[in-house]
Amino acid sequence: MSALIDNLLWYSIVSNFWQNCLSRIGEGVDSAIEAVRRSLRASQLVAFTGAGISAESQVPTFRGADGLWRNYSPESLATAEAFTSDPHLVWEWYDWLRGLIHEAQPNPGHLALTELQRRNPKGFTLVTQNIDGLHERAGSHDVVKLHGDIWRLRCTACGREELNEQVPMDHLPPLCRCGGIQRPAIVWFGEMLPEEEWERAVDAARQANVFIAVGTSALVYPAAGLVKVARQSGALVVIVNPDPTPADDLAKWILRGPAGEILPRLL
Ligand code: NAD
Numbered sequence: 093m094s095a096l097i098d099n100l101l102w103y104s105i106v107s108n109f110w111q112n113c114l115s116r117i118g119e120g121v122d123s124a125i126e127a128v129r130r131s132l133r134a135s136q137l138v139a140f141t142g143a144g145i146s147a148e149s150q151v152p153t154f155r156g157a158d159g160l161w162r163n164y165s166p167e168s169l170a171t172a173e174a175f176t177s178d179p180h181l182v183w184e185w186y187d188w189l190r191g192l193i194h195e196a197q198p199n200p201g202h203l204a205l206t207e208l209q210r211r212n213p214k215g216f217t218l219v220t221q222n223i224d225g226l227h228e229r230a231g232s233h234d235v236v237k238l239h240g241d242i243w244r245l246r247c248t249a250c251g252r253e254e255l256n257e258q259v260p261m262d263h264l265p266p267l268c269r270c271g272g273i274q275r276p277a278i279v280w281f282g283e284m285l286p287e288e289e290w291e292r293a294v295d296a297a298r299q300a301n302v303f304i305a306v307g308t309s310a311l312v313y314p315a316a317g318l319v320k321v322a323r324q325s326g327a328l329v330v331i332v333n334p335d336p337t338p339a340d341d342l343a344k345w346i347l348r349g350p351a352g353e354i355l356p357r358l359l
Pocket of ligand 1: 141142143144145146151152153154222223224225239306307308309310311312332333334350351352
């Protein structure tokens with residue numbers, strides 16, 4: 093029995109090795125980049141981005157050590173429960189994060205995706221888990237924002253939403269004109285995704301010939317499930333990330349390295 097398990101394990105390691113074409117910067121990356129570059133001429137292309145694409149703009153990811161703030165993990169603050177128990181603390185953190193994002197500039201990774209959209213406006217969909225607005229500041233448009241927008245506030249009493257770009261905010265927690273406490277209009281852990289955005293993302297993943305996942309740990313569901321939807325619908329999956337992710341097994345090409353270096357080379 094244990095020999096059978098060993099054989100199965102070995103078979104899975106070998107088949108995954110051949111299935112994925114793994115490339116690190118400096119290790120035969122040129123041929124991998126060229127192959128992916130050719131595939132990006134596909135008619136239907138989806139780019140699916142996570143916090144990693146903004147890391148080179150100095151916006152911390154949630155899962156790196158740099159994501160910590162006053163020893164709180166983002167996962168413990170980005171929840172409705174944390175907000176209900178201490179809205180002031182949660183807003184202090186978001187105020188800090190808004191300050192960092194305000195100072196940040198889009199990097200070559202964001203700009204490369206803008207260029208891909210410019211070249212194929214009808215066949216390119218950009219789906220992001222990011223809340224920072226850097227894709228739009230890089231010139232991308234019609235971005236499918238699965239997790240909302242840090243610059244929009246929603247009233248917890250009347251539900252009214254508004255744009256607020258004040259940095260730093262002059263009153264924490266901010267209040268709606270109805271007197272209710274406002275929260276960031278973003279999706280916290282455990283909350284539902286906006287229905288329309290999710291449907292657009294699933295439709296695009298189903299129709300994609302090529303699906304390129306950039307800078308995402310592929311751990312946050314349901315968003316991370318889009319990689320599988322695309323793969324099962326026949327898309328060629330490409331991953332751009334310096335580190336391994338649980339979605340790597342679904343990929344045809346894995347380009348290991350920072351998005352700001354790899355994406356411009358795909359143009
Ligand atoms: P994550 O923090 O879970 O993972 C980040 C991933 O990016 C990791 O896999 C890491 O290896 C990779 N990475 C780091 N530097 C990179 C680089 N230079 N180039 C490419 N990849 C790099 O991020 P996630 O998967 O997006 O999930 C976290 C959730 O947190 C999301 O829902 C998102 O809304 C939110 N978030 C957003 C921002 C933002 O808007 N900038 C920042 C932090 C977290």
